[in-house]
Amino acid sequence: MRQITILSGKGGTGKTSLTAAFASLAENVVLADCDVDAADLHLICKPTLREKQPFQSGYELVFDAERCNGCGLCEQVCRFEAVDTSDGKPSFDPFACEACGCCVDICARGALKLVDAIVGEMRVSDTQYGPMVHARLDPGAENSGKLVAAVRHRAAEIGRAEGRDLLLADGPPGIGCPVIASLSGADGVLAVTEPSLSALHDLTRVIDLAEHFKIPAAVVINKADLAPKLTDRIESLCNERNAPVIGRIPFDRTFVDALVAGRNILEHPTCNPHLAETIRQTWHTALATLCGEKA
């Protein structure tokens, strides 16, 4: 099974819209929505839930004020500014706490303990394109990288069990922990960018990241006709960096209308044949470039 992760660096370049379009073109695919703190692929793919399970990761701190003698050691050992003892007894900020347990271990009165934290939910669904693994991280929660790793792992498991040919992952924005988790096992990175200075800057960091992990990358320039000079700049950068531009997709109001309607662009009534063909060509070139298959 081949595995492709779609990234962008900058958000809002069209990752999810294109992932959905590519999913409908891919044959025998399993999908993974790895953007677990803003998972949107299900809004287009209209999944039917097969199974769901709570996602446990890390811990949360429980404080028993009765046992506390106000010694303040917990605040002294905390490196995350999560403890405040200015009012005598400590108060704990759950959003600053990283659940490292240093305060638990130092407390001589046994007033603190860590309990397992449920930080989200992982779901397996069926879509018209194939099975999809997606998740919801509780807003404000930690461990998005671990949930992404779990989504990716489950999708690979299902893909192998069902004999799927391709795992297509919609990655998160950025280049950090969840993005790195979305890359484990990937044969190729397909970076979706747009002609703006911000997108170019962030694309450079995605290419750096792919190179760091020695994963081949290819680039799609979305809305390519909006700023032709920047599109040219992106192209020459990509050539220098050995990350070929494998598609230029023009800005088309149909993208917006399909998104507003919650529909795959290729299935939207106003998608013209020329645009559909450009997207189809882009996908087949991506497969050929990243997976060595015939275009």
Added chain:
Amino acid sequence: MAPTIAIASGKGGTGKTTLAVNLAAVADGPVTLADCDVEAPNDHLFLHPDWDEVSEFCVPLPEVDADKCTGCGACRDVCRFGAVILLGDRPMIYPQLCHGCGGCTRACPTGAMTEKPARCGEIRSGRIGDLTLVDGRMDIGQVKAPHVVRAVRRKAAAQDSLVLIDAPPGTSCPVVAAVLDADYLVLVTEPTPFGLHDLKLAVEMAGQIGLSIGVVLNRAGLGFEKVTEYCHEANIEMLEAIPFDPKIAAVYAEGGLLVEEIDEYRQRFTALLAKLLRRADGEGKS
């Protein structure tokens, strides 16, 4: 004390950076803009500061002195992140999993575990007139975004001026680190099902932290009214609606400032900033 106003979004690419740099540019008097999107910091592309200060940002990383280590495993047992394993009787540390909490060095009975600073990014600051830009850039392959974000926040808070925070996308730990102490949170969204879905998550996050919020609708007029309906029903103030306008996209693409290139937007952003300052000061809707 001067207020802190954070800008976040849930979904990426809705216009956080556009809002942040243009609000900072119309501020009357000293202002600090903290670019907390440390994985993809873009504010500098619009403001072109001369960087006065660039400093390495390091986190403490444990290392083992093999001569002192007895292989007892206390370091491994105390680590809640699974960042220490024992190979035979020799501890090995996974830097990617380590949170730098110091638990293992404290647990080591022989003093074999010490910490050395390990670089994971850099913090920069520079000026453009009365505006100070502080940004953080996490190094490629690093994972400690929340730590870098907190360093940017500390640096910005030390400026003792109005602070505007450009948060990363999403709703998880780096975003929380960016917005945690803000006096007011602006959520930027767009009128699409994606925008609405992710706005709801961001509202939920803000509610848990206990932040006052308002919404700026970007690319208004796409024909999806549910964001406006949701804000109305949830009693969330719609602070401003910026129209879907190719002129805005063109200025943004080239790294320009709307408030410098389109007079109407200078007025609108000036009024919006004044409104945000009133909200941050605890004044409700008029």
